Amino acid sequence: MFSSERLKGIDVFVCVAQFGSFTAAAEKMNLTASAISKGIARLEKRLGVQLFHRTTRRLSLTDAGVAFLRTCKGVLADLEEAELSLQSENREPRGCVRLDLPGAFGRTRVLPILLQFAKDHPLLTPHISFSDGFIDPLQEGADIVLRIGGANTWPESVGHRLLGREWHIFCASPDYLARHGTPQSEHDLEQHHCIAYGWVDGSIHPWSFAGEQGATHRSQVNPPLVVGNGEGLRMAALAGCGVAQLPRWLVEQQLKDGTLVEVLAQLACDGMEIHLTWSKSREALPKVRVLVDALVVGLRVLGEGLCD
Structure with a gap:
């Protein structure tokens, strides 16, 4: 059975992947960098995989992160399209x-x-x-x-x-x-x-x-x-x-x-x-x-x- 828990953190993950940093994503979503970081950590724990390579200089997607991003973009696009179609x-x-x-x-x-x-x-x-x-x-x-x-x-x-x-x-x-x-x-x-x-x-x-x-x-x-x-x-x-x-x-x-x-x-x-x-x-x-x-x-x- 589908659980709403599966949607939690997807928008945060996509935003971080697109901007390449927690800080930039936080500014975009009007959240703190700490909240963004914790959201990604919870998502990784739930999925059981690491989505980002983290260093002091850069943030990059893992192979699992690349695959998950492709799926998430499709899900979000379908949701947006469904809303537009209803409107x-x-x-x-x-x-x-x-x-x-x-x-x-x-x-x-x-x-x-x-x-x-x-x-x-x-x-x-x-x-x-x-x-x-x-x-x-x-x-x-x-x-x-x-x-x-x-x-x-x-x-x-x-x-x-x-x-x-x-x-x-x-x-x-x-x-x-x-x-x-x-x-x-x-x-x-x-x-x-x-x-x-x-x-x-x-x-x-x-x-x-x-x-x-x-x-x-x-x-x-x-x-x-x-x-x-x-x-x-x-x-x-x-x-x-x-x-x-x-x-x-x-x-x-x-x-x-x-x-x-x-x-x-x-x-x-x-x-x-x-x-x-x-x-x-x-x-x-x-x-x-x-x-x-x-x-x-x-x-x-x-x-x-x-x-x-």
């Missing part, structure tokens, strides 16, 4: 919101939604990063995280929304198909160059195929070319290197302009789930709540290449 009649989202997105999907599908949202909400300052590994929003300090694939269960501290699944198709360039013919069945792929996804350890991701009555099965391919990135696989297919299995959202434009052609449409199937997660401790903030809603709606509208 605002229209509750316009404002302040910094931190998002982490998967690389290719984030750049092609999510970023346009965020850029338009930022234009519509000038008081909001999105900080957008791109990474593909799983991260815990709380540990990384992110407000909102979007991932393709993810945990089977999510911690209670994390809000979660399943947006849908990728739709995986097979495609190749017109040039490749003119030279090698168009495969008509899974068996035909044995006679074709298959471009597969792989990892640095040498393992290769199997291909998935739709079967009878909606069942999906996996099969390992023996590719002459392995690429460990979706955009790289698309480039290889565009270069005429062979047949690739890719999420439809990644090749949507190429299918429209004819630089890639879908093959084996009867074997296309759903792929990994797409998850939107956020820190529950911040979900009541307008900047988080409104942006989560905007992403859910925006990705549904731009849902080609995804399946529910």
Whole structure:
């Protein structure tokens, strides 16, 4: 259970860290230097760590102090933002919101939604990063995280929304198909160059195929070319290197302009789930709540290449 004791001393700590001395912080907060020093000592005792290196000449943060300052600044900023939002009649989202997105999907599908949202909400300052590994929003300090694939269960501290699944198709360039013919069945792929996804350890991701009555099965391919990135696989297919299995959202434009052609449409199937997660401790903030809603709606509208 949350205790108000946890808030005691945070404002003093942040002020001392910003001004670099007890005396300067005391003047800023209209307190005595002794009161400031005792407040920091009580906070360190409660936390069980040393927050400052103290010498006769200077005061500097320890590693623990640096980490704690980052967290405290976020807490105080959220409290200030919550107060401003309650005072605002229209509750316009404002302040910094931190998002982490998967690389290719984030750049092609999510970023346009965020850029338009930022234009519509000038008081909001999105900080957008791109990474593909799983991260815990709380540990990384992110407000909102979007991932393709993810945990089977999510911690209670994390809000979660399943947006849908990728739709995986097979495609190749017109040039490749003119030279090698168009495969008509899974068996035909044995006679074709298959471009597969792989990892640095040498393992290769199997291909998935739709079967009878909606069942999906996996099969390992023996590719002459392995690429460990979706955009790289698309480039290889565009270069005429062979047949690739890719999420439809990644090749949507190429299918429209004819630089890639879908093959084996009867074997296309759903792929990994797409998850939107956020820190529950911040979900009541307008900047988080409104942006989560905007992403859910925006990705549904731009849902080609995804399946529910």
